[in-house]
Amino acid sequence: MNWFSLHLRAFVLALRRLVAQPLGTLLSALVVGIALSLPAAGYLLLDNVASLARGVSGTPEISVFMAQDASAADIAAIEKRLRADGELAGYRHVPKDEALRQLERSGLGDVLGGLTSNPLPDAFIITPGSDDPAAYEALHARFTAWPGVAHVQLDSAWVKRLHALLGLGQSAVLLLAGLLGFALVIVTFNTIRLQILTQRHEIDVSRLLGATDPFIRRPFYWFGTLQGLLGGGVALATVWATVQALGGPVASLAETYGAVFTLSGPGLRESAAILGFAAFLGWLGSAISVRRHLAERLT
Amino acid sequence: MIVFDEVVKRYPGGYTALAGVSFEIPAGELAVLSGHSGAGKSTLLKLIAAIERPTSGTVRISGQDVSGLRRRAIPYLRRSLGLVLQESRLLYDRSVFDNVMLPLLITGHPPRDAVKRVAAALDRVGLAGREREMPAGLSGGEQQRVAIARAIVNRPSILIADEPTAHLDTDYAAEIAALFKSFNAAGVTVLVSTHDKRLFAEHKPRGIVLGKGLLIEEAA
Numbered sequence: 102m103n104w105f106s107l108h109l110r111a112f113v114l115a116l117r118r119l120v121a122q123p124l125g126t127l128l129s130a131l132v133v134g135i136a137l138s139l140p141a142a143g144y145l146l147l148d149n150v151a152s153l154a155r156g157v158s159g160t161p162e163i164s165v166f167m168a169q170d171a172s173a174a175d176i177a178a179i180e181k182r183l184r185a186d187g188e189l190a191g192y193r194h195v196p197k198d199e200a201l202r203q204l205e206r207s208g209l210g211d212v213l214g215g216l217t218s219n220p221l222p223d224a225f226i227i228t229p230g231s232d233d234p235a236a237y238e239a240l241h242a243r244f245t246a247w248p249g250v251a252h253v254q255l256d257s258a259w260v261k262r263l264h265a266l267l268g269l270g271q272s273a274v275l276l277l278a279g280l281l282g283f284a285l286v287i288v289t290f291n292t293i294r295l296q297i298l299t300q301r302h303e304i305d306v307s308r309l310l311g312a313t314d315p316f317i318r319r320p321f322y323w324f325g326t327l328q329g330l331l332g333g334g335v336a337l338a339t340v341w342a343t344v345q346a347l348g349g350p351v352a353s354l355a356e357t358y359g360a361v362f363t364l365s366g367p368g369l370r371e372s373a374a375i376l377g378f379a380a381f382l383g384w385l386g387s388a389i390s391v392r393r394h395l396a397e398r399l400t
Numbered sequence: 401m402i403v404f405d406e407v408v409k410r411y412p413g414g415y416t417a418l419a420g421v422s423f424e425i426p427a428g429e430l431a432v433l434s435g436h437s438g439a440g441k442s443t444l445l446k447l448i449a450a451i452e453r454p455t456s457g458t459v460r461i462s463g464q465d466v467s468g469l470r471r472r473a474i475p476y477l478r479r480s481l482g483l484v485l486q487e488s489r490l491l492y493d494r495s496v497f498d499n500v501m502l503p504l505l506i507t508g509h510p511p512r513d514a515v516k517r518v519a520a521a522l523d524r525v526g527l528a529g530r531e532r533e534m535p536a537g538l539s540g541g542e543q544q545r546v547a548i549a550r551a552i553v554n555r556p557s558i559l560i561a562d563e564p565t566a567h568l569d570t571d572y573a574a575e576i577a578a579l580f581k582s583f584n585a586a587g588v589t590v591l592v593s594t595h596d597k598r599l600f601a602e603h604k605p606r607g608i609v610l611g612k613g614l615l616i617e618e619a620a
Contacts, residue, residue, distance in 0.1 A: 309478065309483055309485070310483070311503065312475060316475075
């Protein structure tokens with residue numbers, strides 16, 4: 102019998118054992134599934150927020166505001182420097198008169214009408230050539246030192262904060278996945294331990310008849326892997342059902358802010374990752390349990 | 401061929417089951433191992449199947465020293481033996497067919513050939529047509545026959561049986577004894593331990609008698 106046939110036999114045997122105890126299988130799959138659905142849902146939530154942030158922020162920009170008393174020569178000098186700067190993707194000059202007109206158009210005309218002079222400075226909206234936060238900081242420092250410049254503002258600051266929060270969230274999800282993954286390994290470990298106890302007679306007889314360790318271990322490995330897969334399936338179904346349930350209310354909420362946002366569920370890649378992760382943890386739990394408990398059996 | 405050379409087996413705690421036993425069973429012989437309870441019969445058979453290891457001395461099976469066999473090699477030794485233990489040690493949640501099939505699954509026999517072998521083994525022990533029955537529905541003698549069919553299905557060159565007639569009445573026991581003789585007649589080396597030497601007397605076996613861990617009689 103070749104390697105494939107031996108695994109096929111072990112797979113079928115493991116499947117039979119799962120089917121033979123439907124309630125136990127269902128309960129184990131639910132425990133594993135619910136445990137895995139938490140980090141899976143957390144990951145998807147972060148992914149949705151991240152895509153929302155990407156959509157809102159667009160390309161981060163730097164605003165350079167000139168001093169109120171900056172002369173036309175000062176402004177021309179700055180523009181010349183910007184034109185010569187190889188690290189920039191582009192820039193746009195917003196003269197103070199245009200800035201005032203934009204402000205008036207935004208509905209503040211009545212307020213501005215009381216002013217005797219234009220309080221707004223000339224400004225340059227700059228698009229850096231790099232996404233690297235360090236490059237932004239370097240540009241910020243350089244522009245601040247230029248003569249005639251009163252203030253430099255990183256428009257991406259809030260996006261950076263959001264990204265930092267997302268990073269924190271990802272770490273939390275990873276930690277949660279690690280903890281609950283460990284729980285999954287323990288659940289499988291215990292299930293396999295009970296399996297070995299209930300089948301100890303068959304194991305002993307098989308060994309007396311010449312069964313090798315891999316022959317005895319294989320069905321348990323498959324059992325753990327299949328249990329993990331089933332749990333992964335339950336986790337996917339739970340996440341999918343949650344997305345379906347929350348999709349409508351989230352879209353309605355986004356609409357009140359004038360945005361169009363659809364909560365997206367796990368895609369093919371995420372689904373495969375959840376199932377693969379669950380199957381791996383199931384295999385790991387069974388491997389540890391088999392190694393620990395079969396060694397105690399008769400040689 | 402089975403060779404024991406000055407074999408000592410001492411269990412943790414100091415109990416000595418075998419105290420320097422030496423004998424030889426040539427290939428193709430029928431040997432009967434007898435002695436009182438606690439004489440060391442089961443220990444001797446366990447040493448052959450590498451279920452136990454000798455404290456000292458050498459056990460050779462078909463020329464191979466099994467005393468210091470590596471753990472990984474033990475299954476392959478057992479596949480070359482047919483083992484019938486005191487209790488039938490059948491799997492009671494499996495059919496007669498599945499029980500006899502187990503050694504062939506372990507050795508990875510092609511399924512079609514395996515099915516034929518199971519049918520032949522059951523036929524050999526007089527259980528043809530009982531494949532689908534469960535062991536619990538069989539008599540003690542029939543269960544022992546299933547265990548024997550399981551032991552011979554891999555066509556071993558050596559058949560070892562530990563008190564196979566222990567819990568059987570006289571008629572059943574005589575049938576089982578006749579079965580072992582028939583296997584021996586087919587060229588299989590048979591070593592049977594029993595309390596009742598008379599069961600095999602008419603087959604003129606080699607006799608090995610143990611007493612308190614010592615070989616007290618060996619007669620060809």
